[in-house]
Each structure stands twice: as structure tokens, then as C-alpha cells.
Amino acid sequence: MSITADYHMHTHHSGDSTAPMEDMIKSSLDKGLKEICFTEHQDADFPDWYNLPEFPFILDTNAYREEFLHYKELYAGRIDMKFGVEVGMQTHIAAENTEFVQKGDYDFVIASIHLVNRKDPFYPDFWEGDTVENIYRQCFDSTLENIKLFTDFDVLGHIDYVSRYAPKGDTTYCYSRFADQIDEILSYLIKNDKGLDFNSKLLGNDISLLPNPVPDVLKRYKELGGKIITVGSDAHTPEKIACGFEKMRDIALTCGFKEYYTFEKRTPIAHTL
DSSP states (O other): OOOOEEOOOTTSSSSTTOHHHHHHHHHHHHHSSSEEEEEEEEEETTTOOTTTSSTTTOHHHHHHHHHHHHHHHHHHTTTTEEEEEEEEOOOGHHHHHHHHHHOOOEEEEEOOOOOTTOOOOTSGGGGSSOOOOHHHHHHHHHHHHHHHOOOSSEEETTTTTGGGGTTOOOOOOGGGGGHHHHHHHHHHHTTTTTTEEEEEEEGGGGGGGGOBSOOOOOOOOHHHTTTOEEEEOOSSSGGGGGTTHHHHHHHHHTTTTOOOEEEEEEEEEEEEO
């Protein structure tokens, strides 16, 4: 078998992508996918940094839904399309995020940490003023705090997102070093029937890199009783769709998984790896 569903991708409806939705659909078809889920960004109260436009990650849900339904009908019978969203968590907007999701009639919801202490690890100044290890610990603490406050989601997005942008050459991050915090997050997800976004974005840049989460974290999720993983490229451009999916399948199988999941109306559906 192979992975034929990409469950994390963005179009021009997300503030960090300019990709036309139809281009993403056509690329998915070219790559042999049978199902895709658009997961446009909704990051309320994102800080005003680096000349970003005003409200860069506030999703125009109506415009997104209208275009999605148009292409869902146009490509019916060729590819199964699902209506999803990636919600950026911050503790002070947990209630706002819950209200947003409940109004959206989504098939699938990813909850992600993109900000810690109102700063994004994508930018170098995030890493200033503290040790890298302490910053990782702050990120994992924030993740646990947020998933306890905002609970209306299906999978936790790229649990170790922060590791993507660590200072070059830093070797602070590995599962064993932060096992106490990561295990607490994973255990909470499992207890509350939440899954993990198994995210191949870095593989689209260099196939030798590791996905998010890294294999040791994915394996630990399985050991603790976790079952639900979705596989997504986090593509913001057509050529990145399904990047590294063969490697992702091999890693998942090695970690003990036999299935990956898609969603319909927030209900998980298992598929053989």
C-alpha cells in the first residue's frame, strides 16, 4: 500500500501562501493522491512583525468555503476533497478559537503552536535571551497548557515545530532530552482521543531530514497507546504536495503503525499503510 491522502496543505487563503487552490488540486492528482484536505491557517491575534500585512492569518471562512465547494463539485469523482483548518493556539484566545471552529462545519481541525510568548521561532530573535534548551521547554509547556484549554481539535500539528528553526548547528533537541514533557503531551492526547499530525514539510527541502514529529516521538506515541496519525506535507506550493511520503510510510511502519487516518465531519477513518 501507499499513502494516498495529504492532510495538511495551504493555498492563497492562508497568509503565507499564494498558491491557487486549483493548482494544488491538479498537483495532487498528478502525484496519484486520492484524497486531500485543505487546512488553511487561522491564527488570531498574530503579532505585527516584519512587515506582515494586517491580520495575516485571519481566515476569510466564507471565501474559503465558496471556492472549496466550487472545486469539490468540479473535481467530483476524481479526488476526494475535505474542508479543514489549522488553528494557531494561544492561551488567551482559547475561547475565541473554540467559537471559530464550532461555526465552521469543518471535516478536520489541526491545532498548532506557532507562537510562544507572542513570538514565532521562525524569526531569529525568538532564540535570543535564553538557552535553546529552556526555550524548548517553554514551547512544550505552552503546548500542554494550550491543548488543555482549546480542546475542539482532531490532531496536534507538528508537535516539535520549534525544532525546525533552531539555531544552525544546535543539537539540543531529541526526544530523550525532553521525554518528561513530551510524554505528558502525548498521554493527554491519547486520553482525550486526539491524534498527531505526521508532517513531512522538512523532507520537501531535504529528504535526509526528519519529519515532525521525529521518529522517536512517533514511536513513543504508539507505545503509550496512540493510534491516530494523519499524514501531511504542510505544502504551501503545488510542488511540495506529498513530499517524502514514501519515507514517511517507512518511518510509520517502523514505529509500529499499520494505519493512518483521514477525517469526514470530524470522524476518523482508518486506511492501511
